[in-house]
Amino acid sequence: MRGLAIADLDALRRKIAALEKRPVLAEGAAVAAQRPGRPVAANDTRPRVEELLAIPPGVLHEVFVDEQRNGTAGLGFALGLARGLIGGGRQAILYLQLAEQAQEMGVPYALGLQRFGIDPDKLILARTNSLTELLWAMEEAVACRAVAGVIADIHGHPKALDFTASRRLSLRSSAGGSSVFLIRYGREREASAAKLRWRIEPELSAGQPFDPQAPGPPRYLVEIEKRRLAGKTARAETMRLTLDWTENGFVPAEDGSRTGQSYAAPAPRPVVAALGDRYAQAG
Amino acid sequence: MKLMAVDAAASKAGLAPGQNLSDARALVPDLEVREADRNAFEHVFADFADWHSNASPIVSVLTDVAAYGDLVLDITGVAHLFGGEEKMLEHLVGRLSRLGFTVSGAIADTVGAAWALSHFQPGIIAPDKQRDALADLPVVALRLSDEQVAGLNQMGLKRIGQLYGRPRKALQARFGLSLLLRLDQALGEIEEKITPRIPLAEHFAEQRLAEPIGYLDDVLMMARDLAVRLALRLEAEQIGAQSFHLFLYRVDHKVITLSINAARATRDPAHIAQLFVHRSERLVGEYDAGFGIDMIRLAASSLSPMASTQIGAFETDDGARDLDRLYDRMSNRLGAAALMRSKFVNTHIPERAIKLEPVVARTEDDPEAAPDQTLVRPLRLLPNPEAIEVIAEVPDGPPMRMTWRRIGYRVAKASGPERIDAEWWRSGQNLATILPPQKRGDPRDDEKADKKAKQLPKKPEHVSKLTAFDPMQVTRDYYVIEDDGGRRFWVFRLGLFGTTEAPRWFMHGFFA
Incomplete structure (x- = not known):
């Protein structure tokens, strides 16, 4: 009964939004995304996105992107996962990078982080001169019980980061309870002790609700290549998801949205707050 | 020469x-x-001077007369440690002469008197006796310039004693104020300040070693012991410190200094010792104990009050402490500039709006710099924008195709432009300071002139040669573009069509 009411309410909201030519209210969209009565194909046995992305802390992730120019998509995805780990006594995310790669890859930008939904004060940038130092810094940070996540940009297939090193990191991470995200580049895969291996590819976004020609919320094609979490068996086949990054976190991209027909993507919450009353007139 | x-x-x-x-x-x-090589001399001599801080905390080098300096120690309240002034002088001078240096030293109430004595008649002047002791010395001993000395000699004033009763006004008129100043300084009528080379540390612990040590591990162990002693002293005074300096005095007159900084005031000996261990790992190549180290001093600076607390009992566990410790460890191993936080700066120029500052040297946030959250900004910014080639449909429209790092991109979606102007308050600033004041004439003429000036600002001749700061040249139009693969970039066009000769395009950041 209650589910039906929410569905009705949502339908009404859409109708009103269509009449007023402005975006559907954010909470409406969020509810719509999670509502139980969502049309799901009967033979769809895929696990829910929320389940797939609900990863306990203290896990070593590898986030692969095919090319260096896709690196920011990898960073975005890692930050998206790491954001959920902040809380309680864990208030910091560390981003590690080799100092020489600052110009090559760019440096995380506080204003952009804020826009992305990460409090810039919580992200600390560490730039080291060598990979050995970077690995040391990573281990040191993982062992700290106030660090939520450690994200490191690692190019190529360095010797220093072999199976032993990744095993060490993985053990330290599960002992310390903060997650590690290694952003890796290329299509080669080597043996590693990472519990999860993702492959991220940026996808053409859905466009803004009233301007299909403008880039919309970031969309990623996410492949889970490896998933070894406690109590769950590894899956033989890789899983593919298409996710949008919105203010509610990762939301499955709805079919047909590529043509711009999807529900309006809510603007990030800080925007709504900053616009205040003007938001109503924004459409 | x-x-x-x-x-x-x-x-x-x-x-x-x-x-x-x-x-x-x-x-x-x-x-x-x-x-x-004056520079090299000065460096070696400065090293030398630093080393003498094991005799007295205030060590300075006077560079106004000698080629590479005169070493000055303030030994107030120190001499008794050496068994009296004679013994101290003998000890310091003797040690240097044994190393093969030619040394002469003196002890006096004033810097000037000590200088005079050490150069002309090494020894010790009893307190308040400098007037008599200096009387027979030549006037050169007052640290005067060559002209002053020549002038004085010409007048027959060869000894300092001859200056004593002279009318001061006449002396000043003939030889300048500096003569009187030097005389007064030497006699102790005017205090002469010396600038200590090593900042004075009120809180330190030191250990002299009977047998010199050389291994870094031993040194670090000593540092740990000193940290315990220093911590007791700091605790008694209810203070903590943010910086700690370890001075290692080598037998052969060199000082090795290791400094660490903590993110917040501390006096935990284990933490301090740990930071020195991390700091020393960054040092391996530079560490050279020579013939050994015979004294170690640990000094604390950047002090702040810190009440004594019972550890563990009533602490709120918000993790901030753990984080600070982590930052300390990492900064001291990797260097303070390795660990940065973002700080907002009150400007709208994207690359200047954020300043990276070391986590351990955190400064207050500027409340006015809080950014506008509605702005679309990339997740990563390139420190230096990179030039790109762009084909646009219309001259001032969004790009259609782009070549960046030799790879072509087809733009599928674009939004913008967001125009970011140069900081208007800087516009024309360099000109305003140079422009001469306007002449006041007939008020009506003035009005006309004003109107004219507004239409066509007339520049004086010398100004026209300067390049004026033209905000039009550095106006940027930013676009968010997405290529057909979903990669999102932040690009901008520098300059405006019409006013700029050839606007250029740049890549400035990447969206997630």
Whole structure:
């Protein structure tokens, strides 16, 4: 009964939004995304996105992107996962990078982080001169019980980061309870002790609700290549998801949205707050 | 060219510092001459001076007279540690002479008197006796310039004693104020301040070693012991410190300094010792104990009050402490500049709106710099924008195709432009300071002139040669573009069509 009411309410909201030519209210969209009565194909046995992305802390992730120019998509995805780990006594995310790669890859930008939904004060940038130092810094940070996540940009297939090193990191991470995200580049895969291996590819976004020609919320094609979490068996086949990054976190991209027909993507919450009353007139 | 210093053999041959090089060559044809490297001298001498901080905390180098300096120690309240002033002087001078240096030293109430004595009559002046002791010394001993000395000699004033009763006004008129100043300083009527080379540390712990040590591990162990002692002292005074400095005094007159910084005031000996261990790992190549280290001092600076607390009982566990410790460890191993946080700056120029500052040297946030959250900004910014080639449909429209790092991109979606102007308050600023004040004439003429000036600002001739700061040239139009693969970029066009000769395109950041 209650589910039906929410569905009705949502339908009404859409109708009103269509009449007023402005975006559907954010909470409406969020509810719509999670509502139980969502049309799901009967033979769809895929696990829910929320389940797939609900990863306990203290896990070593590898986030692969095919090319260096896709690196920011990898960073975005890692930050998206790491954001959920902040809380309680864990208030910091560390981003590690080799100092020489600052110009090559760019440096995380506080204003952009804020826009992305990460409090810039919580992200600390560490730039080291060598990979050995970077690995040391990573281990040191993982062992700290106030660090939520450690994200490191690692190019190529360095010797220093072999199976032993990744095993060490993985053990330290599960002992310390903060997650590690290694952003890796290329299509080669080597043996590693990472519990999860993702492959991220940026996808053409859905466009803004009233301007299909403008880039919309970031969309990623996410492949889970490896998933070894406690109590769950590894899956033989890789899983593919298409996710949008919105203010509610990762939301499955709805079919047909590529043509711009999807529900309006809510603007990030800080925007709504900053616009205040003007938001109503924004459409 | 003049001789600056001569060795024993040369002085036997009749050469002396201050002599012309050609004269010296005439006297000793096979003279071996090296050009003085003043910088190197000063460095070596400064090292030397630092090392003497093991005798007294206030060490300074007077550079106004000698080529590379005169070493000055303030030994107030120190001499008794050496068994009296005579013994201290003997000890310090003797140690240097044993190493093969020519040294002369003196102890007096004032810097000026000590200088005079050490150069002309090494010894010790009893308190308040400098007037008599200096009377027979030549006027050069007052640290005067050559002209002043020549002038004084010409007048027959050769000894300092002859200056005592002279009318001051006449002396000042003839030889300048500096003569009186030097005289008063030497006699103790005006206090002469010396600038200590090593900042004065009120809180330190030190250990003299009977047998010099060399291994880094031993040094670090000593540092740990000193940290415990220092911590007790800091705790008694209810203070903590953010910076700690470890001075290692080598037997052969060199000081090795290791400094660490903590993100917040601390006095936990284990933490301090740990930071020095991390700091020392960054040092391996530079560490050279020479013939050994015979004294170690640990000093604390950047002090702040810190109440004594019972550890663990009533602490709120918000993790901030753990984080600070982590930052300390990482910064001291990797360098303070390795660990940065973002700080907002009150400007709208994207690359200047964020300043990276070391986590351990955190400064107050500027409340006015809080950014506008509605702005679309990339997740990563390139420190230096990279030039790209762009084809746009219309000259001032969004790009259609782009070449960046030799790869072509087809733009599928674009939004913008967001125009970011130069900071208007800087526009024309350099001109405003140069423009001469307007002449006041007939008020009506003035009005006309004003109107004209507004239409066409007339520049004085010398200004036209300067490049004026033109905000039009550096106006940027930013676009968010997405290529057909979903990669999102932040690009901008520099300059405006019409006013700029050829607007150029740049890549400035990447969206997630």
